[in-house]
Amino acid sequence: MMTLGIEVNNLQLKYGSFAAIKNVTFSLAGGRIYGLLGRNGSGKTSLLSILASYREQTNGQVTIGGEAPFENAKIMEQVCFIQESGSFSDSSSVSDVLRLSASCWPNWDSEYAAHLIALYDLPLKKLVSALSRGMKSALGVTIGLASRAPVTIFDEAYLGMDAPSRYAFYDELLKDYMETPRTFIISTHLIEEVGSLFEEVLILDQGRLIMHEETDVLKSRGASITGSEQAVDQITEGLTILGQQMLGRTKSVTVFGELTEEHRKHALALGLELGPVSLQDLFVHLTKKEGLSNEQKEKASRP
Numbered sequence: 001m002m003t004l005g006i007e008v009n010n011l012q013l014k015y016g017s018f019a020a021i022k023n024v025t026f027s028l029a030g031g032r033i034y035g036l037l038g039r040n041g042s043g044k045t046s047l048l049s050i051l052a053s054y055r056e057q058t059n060g061q062v063t064i065g066g067e068a069p070f071e072n073a074k075i076m077e078q079v080c081f082i083q084e085s086g087s088f089s090d091s092s093s094v095s096d097v098l099r100l101s102a103s104c105w106p107n108w109d110s111e112y113a114a115h116l117i118a119l120y121d122l123p124l125k126k127l128v129s130a131l132s133r134g135m136k137s138a139l140g141v142t143i144g145l146a147s148r149a150p151v152t153i154f155d156e157a158y159l160g161m162d163a164p165s166r167y168a169f170y171d172e173l174l175k176d177y178m179e180t181p182r183t184f185i186i187s188t189h190l191i192e193e194v195g196s197l198f199e200e201v202l203i204l205d206q207g208r209l210i211m212h213e214e215t216d217v218l219k220s221r222g223a224s225i226t227g228s229e230q231a232v233d234q235i236t237e238g239l240t241i242l243g244q245q246m247l248g249r250t251k252s253v254t255v256f257g258e259l260t261e262e263h264r265k266h267a268l269a270l271g272l273e274l275g276p277v278s279l280q281d282l283f284v285h286l287t288k289k290e291g292l293s294n295e296q297k298e299k300a301s302r303p
C-alpha cells in the first residue's frame with residue numbers, strides 16, 4: 001500500500017473571530033500510528049476535519065501525498081475519517097451504510113468487514129437510528145478498519161464501546177496495521193488504554209501544537225523513581241515532580257525533565273529503581289492550566 005506523507009504548515013482555522021487552530025506546523029512521514037492528544041476544546045477535531053477534507057483552513061497549507069485535501073476527490077477516497085458521533089444517516093440500515101462505505105473507499109475489504117461485523121454482532125437490518133451508542137461506535141470502527149484507507153483517522157471513535165469491545169478494537173487495529181501497514185491517526189482521552197499503540201504523539205493545547213515526538217523519546221522526558229522514601233526525597237529535591245505515590249514504605253515519584261547522568265548514578269547508588277514516565281502523567285503535566293509557562297512548554301517540545 002502506498003504511504004501518503006502529511007505536511008501541515010502554519011495552519012490556522014478560525015470559527016468567526018475565534019482561532020481554534022493557531023499556526024500549527026508538523027510533518028508526518030506516514031505508515032505509522034500517530035496519537036493526537038489534547039484537552040477538551042484544544043482543537044483535535046478541528047485539525048482532523050481539515051485533514052479529512054471536511055473543512056477548509058483559514059490560513060496555511062495542508063498536503064496529503066503532496067496535494068491539498070479540500071474538495072480533492074482523489075485524496076478524499078484515500079482518507080477515512082471516523083468520528084465518535086458517527087456521521088451516518090439515521091434512516092439508513094446498517095447494511096446500507098456498509099454498502100455506501102464500500103463504494104466510497106477503493107481499498108474496501110469486504111471479507112474483513114464481514115469478520116468485524118461478526119466480531120461486533122452488528123445487526124445488518126437495523127436502522128442506524130435504532131442502534132445503541134456502542135453499536136454505532138462499532139459500526140464506525142468497522143468502517144474505518146475495513147476501508148483500508150491509506151490514511152485512517154479515528155476521532156474518539158470507540159468511546160461508546162464497552163471495555164471488551166474497545167480492547168477488541170485495539171487488537172484488530174494492531175493486527176491489521178501489521179498485515180497492511182498504513183497511516184492511523186487516533187485522537188483519544190483514554191491515554192492509558194490506547195497510549196501503547198502510538199509510535200508518535202502530537203499534543204495540542206489551546207489550538208497550538210506543543211509537542212510532536214516519538215513516544216519513546218517523549219517518555220524519556222521524564223522518569224519514575226522508586227525506593228525508600230528518604231532516598232527518593234533526597235534525589236528528587238529541586239526536580240519538577242509530576243506525581244507521587246506511597247506503597248507501604250516504598251515511595252514512587254514521577255519527575256519531569258531528563259535525569260542527568262550524575263542523578264542516575266546517584267539514584268542507583270542509593271538503591272533506587274528508575275523507570276520511564278507514563279504518557280498520561282506527561283500529558284496531564286504539559287497541558288495543565290497553571291502548569292508550564294508557554295516558554296517552558298516550547299522548551300520541552302524542542303528535541
Ligand SMILES: Nc1ncnc2c1ncn2[C@@H]1O[C@H](COP(=O)(O)OP(=O)(O)OP(=O)(O)O)[C@@H](O)[C@H]1O
Nearest residue numbers: 015016018020038039040041042043044045046047
Ligand atoms: N463549528 C464551530 N463553531 C464555532 N466554534 C467551534 C466549532 N467547532 C469547534 N469550535 C470551537 O473550537 C475549539 C476546538 O474545538 P474542537 O472540537 O476542535 O476541540 P477538541 O480538541 O476536538 O475537543 P474535545 O476533546 O472536547 O472533543 C473549541 O473552543 C470549540 O468550542
